[in-house]
Amino acid sequence: MLAVICFGFRVIVYDVLLFLQATIIDRDLNEYSPSASSTSKHLSCSHRLCDLGTSCQNPKQPCPYTMDYYTENTSSSGLLVEDILHLISGGDNALKNSVQASVIIGCGMKQSGGYLDGVAPDGLIGLGLGEISVPSLLAKAGLIRNSFSMCFDKDDSGRIFFGDQGPATQQSTSFLASNGKYITYIIGVETCCIGSSCLKQTSFKAIVDSGSSFTFLPKEVYETIAAEFDRQVNDTITSFEGYPWKCCYKSSSQRLPKLPSVKLMFPQNNSFVVNNPVFVIYGTQGVTGFCLAIQPVDGDIGTIGQNFMTGYRVVFDRENLKLGWSHSNCQDLNDGTKSPLTPGPGTPSNPLPANQEQSSPGGHAVGPAVAGRAPSKPSTASTQLISSRSSSLKVLPFLLLLRLLVSAS
Structure with a gap:
């Protein structure tokens, strides 16, 4: 299993087969700069993975990208760059067991x-079903399932x-197609x-989006859930300035009270x-209070965000088109399925697909959400962070702003 990476300020890498913790830990993250990397090179306009190549004046020019999000006035544009992702095992032979893989970075x-x-x-890392996303490139190179x-x-x-299909004991559900195609994780x-009350007329479809900090449900489903949640909570309903949630309560003590469970x-x-x-x-x-961290949205498709996934090992099994989950504290992941697809000794960096190779199935990558964590004291910026929602229904063809674990010298 190739492994991994990091959120917040912690970087943890694991061995391809043995799941051993690496020596790179608590490393400060910096913005990626192609000029500071000895292995970076621009993706050319003539490359088959350059969707905007037809707009270039010269096929040898660097491939451009542009991204517009649903969040008001939020966008990014720049150039696509190819560079090396390093995955290193722990122990004395860490460098000897390193694996390198080519990925594509959107440099804003x-x-x-x-x-x-x-x-x-x-930055944001592309994990969608499109062939330009990181897991797609790693799988196509034969490094992972x-x-x-x-x-x-x-x-x-x-x-x-990367490459993890989860434990045999996990629960799962199938991904759903959109207009006959699997373009995102629905x-x-x-x-x-x-609590113990299972509510009528609360079925819905949702996009499972790790790039969205919080969860959004179709309006009618949200209202039914919020009403039942309110009925089972004893604290006084209130509102907190600067926070987007409607179902908020003033705490009667300085600790979080026992709350009804939410189950899907x-x-x-x-x-x-x-x-x-x-x-x-x-305070x-x-x-001082708490809010049901769900917001209503128009339409019949919601978004399951990071807050719902906390405490779980969530598996995006693209091979079998299903979502799996099992309880985890993120420190106990030693029981993962070992991937039989491993590079041999001395395997060099894996190149990106050549221009003449055929496209892999699965459609284009889906754009990541604009994610963020809400602070205890909201500001204009934090309100935008909390309120932002995934642009996952929009087809977006690239990996945006990857600033993590790329070679630099």
Whole structure:
């Protein structure tokens, strides 16, 4: 299993086969600069992965990209760059066991909106189904199974495990097609339960989006859930200035009270109990309140964000087109399925697909959300972070602003 990476300020890398913790840990992350990397090179306009190549005046020019998000006035544009992703095992032979893989980086030259207010300061990594995303490139190079998992811990750190298909004991549900194509990670929820009450007419479809900090549900489903949640909570409902959630409460003590569980039910009696359904608001003396961290949206497709995934190892099995989940604290991931696809001794860097190679199935990559963590004291910037929603219904063809674990010298 190739392995991984990092959220927040912690970088953890694991061995291809043995899942051994690497020596690179608590390393400061910096913005990626092609000029500081000895292995970077521009993707040319003539490359088959350059979607905007037809707009170039010269096929040898660097390939441009442009990205517009649903978040108001938020965009990024720049050039696509090829560079090396390093995956290194721990122990005395770490460097001898290193694996290198070519990935594509969107180097932003002009940003607007949320990016100027601190959104995604370390960049966004493309994990979609399109062939230009990181897991697609790693799988096509024969380094991993076509799957990856993510784990979000309660301290806002996390890990990605490329090639992981999860434990045999995990629960799962199938991905759903959109207009006959699998272009993003859509699942179907049959019923929502609050405490012991499973609610009628709460079925919905949702995009599972690790790039969205919080969760959004279709308006009618949200209203039914919020009403039942409110019925089971004893604290006084209120509002907190600067926070977007409608279902908020003033805490009667300085600690978070016992709250009703939030559970999603799937076909074949599979269930997903949300470990982190509320956003806690702290004051100088402790907890001052909390909000049901879900927002309503128009339409019939919601977004399952990072807050719902906290405490789970979530598997995006693209090979079998299903989502898997199992409880995890992100420190106990030693039982992962070992991938049989491993590079031989002395394997060199894996090149990107050549121009003449055929496109792999799965459509284009889906754009990541503008993600962020809401602070205890909101500002204009933090309100944008909390309110931003995934642009995942829009087809976006590239990996944007990867600033993590690229070679530099």
